[in-house]
Amino acid sequence: MKQIDRLRAHGLFEARVPRYTSYPTAPGFAPEIGSVEQTEALSALDPRDPVSVYLHIPFCERLCWFCACRTQGTKTLSPVESYIATLEQELALLKRILPAGLRMGRMHWGGGTPTILPPELIHRLAQAVKAVIPPTGDWEFSVEIDPTMVDRHKITALAAEGMNRASLGIQDFDSKVQNAIGRLQPFDVTRHCVEDLRAAGIQSLNADLVYGLPHQDITRLDDTVSKVLDLAPDRIALFGYAHVPWMSKRQRLIDEKSLPKEVERFHLAEYAATRFSDAGYRSIGIDHFSKPDDGLARAMETGRLRRNFQGYVDDSCSTLIGLGASSVSRLPTGYIQNASATPAYVQRIEAGELAGARGHMMSHTDLLRARAIEMIMCDLQLDFAELSREFGALAEALRPENALVIDRFDGMVQVRHDGFEILPEGRALTRIIASCFDAYAPMNGRYSQAS
Ligand SMILES: C[S@@+](CC[C@H](N)C(=O)[O-])C[C@H]1O[C@@H](n2cnc3c(N)ncnc32)[C@H](O)[C@@H]1O
Numbered sequence: 425m426k427q428i429d430r431l432r433a434h435g436l437f438e439a440r441v442p443r444y445t446s447y448p449t450a451p452g453f454a455p456e457i458g459s460v461e462q463t464e465a466l467s468a469l470d471p472r473d474p475v476s477v478y479l480h481i482p483f484c485e486r487l488c489w490f491c492a493c494r495t496q497g498t499k500t501l502s503p504v505e506s507y508i509a510t511l512e513q514e515l516a517l518l519k520r521i522l523p524a525g526l527r528m529g530r531m532h533w534g535g536g537t538p539t540i541l542p543p544e545l546i547h548r549l550a551q552a553v554k555a556v557i558p559p560t561g562d563w564e565f566s567v568e569i570d571p572t573m574v575d576r577h578k579i580t581a582l583a584a585e586g587m588n589r590a591s592l593g594i595q596d597f598d599s600k601v602q603n604a605i606g607r608l609q610p611f612d613v614t615r616h617c618v619e620d621l622r623a624a625g626i627q628s629l630n631a632d633l634v635y636g637l638p639h640q641d642i643t644r645l646d647d648t649v650s651k652v653l654d655l656a657p658d659r660i661a662l663f664g665y666a667h668v669p670w671m672s673k674r675q676r677l678i679d680e681k682s683l684p685k686e687v688e689r690f691h692l693a694e695y696a697a698t699r700f701s702d703a704g705y706r707s708i709g710i711d712h713f714s715k716p717d718d719g720l721a722r723a724m725e726t727g728r729l730r731r732n733f734q735g736y737v738d739d740s741c742s743t744l745i746g747l748g749a750s751s752v753s754r755l756p757t758g759y760i761q762n763a764s765a766t767p768a769y770v771q772r773i774e775a776g777e778l779a780g781a782r783g784h785m786m787s788h789t790d791l792l793r794a795r796a797i798e799m800i801m802c803d804l805q806l807d808f809a810e811l812s813r814e815f816g817a818l819a820e821a822l823r824p825e826n827a828l829v830i831d832r833f834d835g836m837v838q839v840r841h842d843g844f845e846i847l848p849e850g851r852a853l854t855r856i857i858a859s860c861f862d863a864y865a866p867m868n869g870r871y872s873q874a875s
């Protein structure tokens with residue numbers, strides 16, 4: 425049987441499985457868990473452990489048709505300004521709750537488009553966060569940057585506030601693909617943005633690319649990959665296009681007939697991955713690449729690679745505090761998501777309470793399954809020796825799933841040490857294999873396709 429047929433037989437093209445940026449995944453969060461649990465968990469944080477902070481800016485000047493992110497379009501700054509004022513109020517609430525002396529080891533601004541903020545709002549927001557949770561001496565501050573929505577003044581302001589990592593949205597450089605996804609972005613604009621970032625001293629750059637977009641073929645993707653390699657980012661994320669028009673209504677503007685078919689899509693991903701590894705990048709997890717001396721590659725080599733809502737990270741902070749509409753906090757007791765719609769989030773904060781609206785309290789078994797799934801997604805293996813070190817005898821609860829995977833994915837995984845490792849020919853099945861350890865998600869839920 426050909427490799428592609430073997431993958432098909434394992435459900436690669438039919439399975440709808442999560443990307444596992446959390447376990448359980450956000451659609452499984454319950455509305456009974458909210459600000460009460462959020463307040464309790466935040467007030468009980470150990471101030472000796474630095475935290476990560478995620479800040480969500482749900483605004484864009486343009487709304488790209490392919491995008492599944494939670495964001496809204498605006499042509500004026502006034503909704504953005506009033507949102508920043510709400511974030512300041514949220515921080516003031518946090519200040520009353522958080523233990524004294526808590527420090528921030530990481531901060532990430534995502535969206536939407538954080539670079540919609542003009543320099544004065546960048547300074548105001550960064551200062552507001554630092555006043556409540558001061559950064560550690562070696563903190564990292566990363567920002568998602570739309571190269572068409574940024575200029576030197578904004579980059580200078582972000583650098584002055586400590587930004588030392590930038591993630592650029594690229595997706596694809598081909599004009600036919602860009603037209604079909606409603607996102608025009610000339611290569612020169614992106615190149616100037618990269619030059620400005622490097623001139624401002626930002627050494628660590630990530631590029632976001634997407635495969636499976638309308639009209640993409642090997643020739644077009646090859647050209648995009650060459651241009652990206654010219655820019656020499658330290659990290660590359662190569663996301664499979666998630667076509668989920670039932671969740672993201674603007675995707676209805678995309679002509680489904682122009683989307684690459686499943687097998688083409690698979691070949692696009694394989695082709696780009698081969699080019700990146702030929703260029704010296706290390707493959708990280710299921711969809712990232714990094715230069716060998718980058719923190720992600722080093723984390724992978726030493727078993728410290730982790731996965732959270734930002735994708736693959738080398739972040740050692742176990743607590744993540746999410747600020748803004750729809751952001752998720754990962755607290756020692758579980759996950760809490762702020763109200764998703766901006767008006768609902770604003771209403772809660774203005775009423776003087778935290779905006780937690782849904783969540784999940786983690787049992788010991790949840791924590792065990794979450795770690796097993798993270799290990800599979802990050803290290804492409806399951807290691808019972810490591811699970812036992814972290815969870816003791818409880819780790820044995822996953823033996824039936826382990827046996828099932830070894831039996832069902834014969835030839836795609838192999839028994840290794842005490843557990844299994846995913847072979848290169850089974851890599852594309854990683855999300856499906858991880859889902860075997862998921863006690864909540866039934867197969868074929870409303871997620872994007874696994875390939
Ligand atoms: C918040 S957005 C990017 C930041 C910035 N607004 C920009 O457009 O450059 C984060 C990334 O999510 C990815 N993304 C968004 N929608 C996607 C989809 N439907 N499928 C796969 N990846 C997607 C894109 O690669 C995008 O760069």
Ligand code: SF4
Pocket residue numbers: 483484485486487488491492493495535536537570593607
């Ligand atoms: S890709 Fe970026 S700019 Fe485009 S809609 Fe999504 S968040 Fe906004």
